[in-house]
Amino acid sequence: xxSHFKLIALAPLLLTTPVLAQDFLTPLQDMVDQFTQGSERxxxxxxxxxxxxxxxxxxxxxxxxxxSAPVVTPPVVAEEEGAPETPAPEPEPIASTExxxxxxxxxxxxxxxxxxxxxxxxxxxGICGEHSPLVVxxxxxxxxxxxxxxPVTTNCQMASAxxxxxxxxxxxxxxxxxSRLASVDxxxxxxxxxxxxGDEASISEHGFANAVxxxxxxxEDGRKIGVEADWAKATAPEGRLLRLAHDAACGGFMTxxxxxxxxxxxxxxxxxxGCHGESCQARICE
Ligand SMILES: [Zn+2]
Numbered sequence: 147x148x149s150h151f152k153l154i155a156l157a158p159l160l161l162t163t164p165v166l167a168q169d170f171l172t173p174l175q176d177m178v179d180q181f182t183q184g185s186e187r188x189x190x191x192x193x194x195x196x197x198x199x200x201x202x203x204x205x206x207x208x209x210x211x212x213x214s215a216p217v218v219t220p221p222v223v224a225e226e227e228g229a230p231e232t233p234a235p236e237p238e239p240i241a242s243t244e245x246x247x248x249x250x251x252x253x254x255x256x257x258x259x260x261x262x263x264x265x266x267x268x269x270x271x272g273i274c275g276e277h278s279p280l281v282v283x284x285x286x287x288x289x290x291x292x293x294x295x296x297p298v299t300t301n302c303q304m305a306s307a308x309x310x311x312x313x314x315x316x317x318x319x320x321x322x323x324x325s326r327l328a329s330v331d332x333x334x335x336x337x338x339x340x341x342x343x344g345d346e347a348s349i350s351e352h353g354f355a356n357a358v359x360x361x362x363x364x365x366e367d368g369r370k371i372g373v374e375a376d377w378a379k380a381t382a383p384e385g386r387l388l389r390l391a392h393d394a395a396c397g398g399f400m401t402x403x404x405x406x407x408x409x410x411x412x413x414x415x416x417x418x419x420g421c422h423g424e425s426c427q428a429r430i431c432e
Contacts, residue, residue: 185218198415208317250278251300260286260309265336266299268356274338276355287313292327295364298335301355307398308358311417314394315363315387322383325365325407331372333359333414351401374413377405391415396431407432 152283155204248268255261262284269275282298284291285308292312300308316327338353350358362372371384379385386402393418403416 155326162374165430172340212381222280251302253278253305254307255279255302255306261305262291263305269299269336271338271353273349274353276301276336278302279336279355282308285309285312287316287327292316293329295329295331298332298358299355300335300358301419304356304417307417307419309397311391311398313389317362318387318390318394319365321389323365323369323371325367325369328364328366328368329361329364331362331364351418351420356420357401357416359392359414359416361414364390372413373405373415377412388415393431398431400426401430403430403432 161275179292250265253261253263253265256265259325260292261280263282266279266281268277272369278301279299280302282294282300282305284293285290285305287309312327312330315330320326325429330396334352335348335358336352336355339350341348341350352359361374363368364377371387376384377388378380380389391400392404392415395415399417399419400422401416401418401420403411404414405412407416422430
């Protein structure tokens with residue numbers, strides 16, 4: 147059994163270093179002979195030339211009579227005398243159509259018919275911009291499309307927040323003024339500028355297509371209700387409608403600024419989805 151353990155101890159060395167195996171072949175054969183004594187297996191014939199394949203995987207020599215693999219050489223194309231030299235093929239460049247493609251993202255609100263909008267090319271002006279801006283022309287309110295007085299350029303988030311708010315105002319208008327909305331009167335949307343009444347270094351959400359200004363509403367009976375003209379009539383239906391519109395916006399947008407916020411907002415409601423607070427969940431409703 148002593149020789150058995152020797153063999154086991156040597157086996158990994160032999161398996162991993164076949165060159166060294168030659169040095170150990172003769173003593174190893176002796177060990178194998180001792181190891182296999184007494185077993186059913188017939189003893190291999192004693193030989194001075196050991197059979198390495200039985201002990202360790204020694205690379206077999208290549209049979210001398212086999213023809214060596216034919217060397218494949220690329221066909222030589224005879225160049226015509228005086229023909230211009232063919233340059234080596236270069237890696238295929240990315241097709242210009244692929245390189246110039248603008249990767250924009252789709253807006254579910256458009257696909258679901260909640261807003262009528264066209265995708266616009268990316269906007270980029272210094273820090274300002276939006277990669278997938280929409281030009282929104284109408285929003286769905288209670289089963290019909292209500293047009294915007296002028297198209298607004300916004301991001302998908304703003305486009306998605308508008309329909310519910312317009313539907314609220316539409317319902318208030320019908321209840322209080324007995325006429326539905328004919329249009330939402332819109333002002334500034336995308337514009338790269340500092341914040342109104344804010345510090346000069348601070349870019350307005352308008353600069354990220356993340357804000358829309360609403361100047362008022364036109365009813366189906368032709369009446370126009372404007373923030374500038376009607377906000378002050380606090381107890382009249384027009385003034386109440388504007389206040390309800392302001393307050394309803396505070397549920398769907400993150401910033402709502404009206405005439406009571408500051409003098410810059412005397413003639414419109416500013417709506418945006420800017421991030422306030424560490425987790426973007428704080429709202430400003432003034
Ligand atoms: Zn604004």
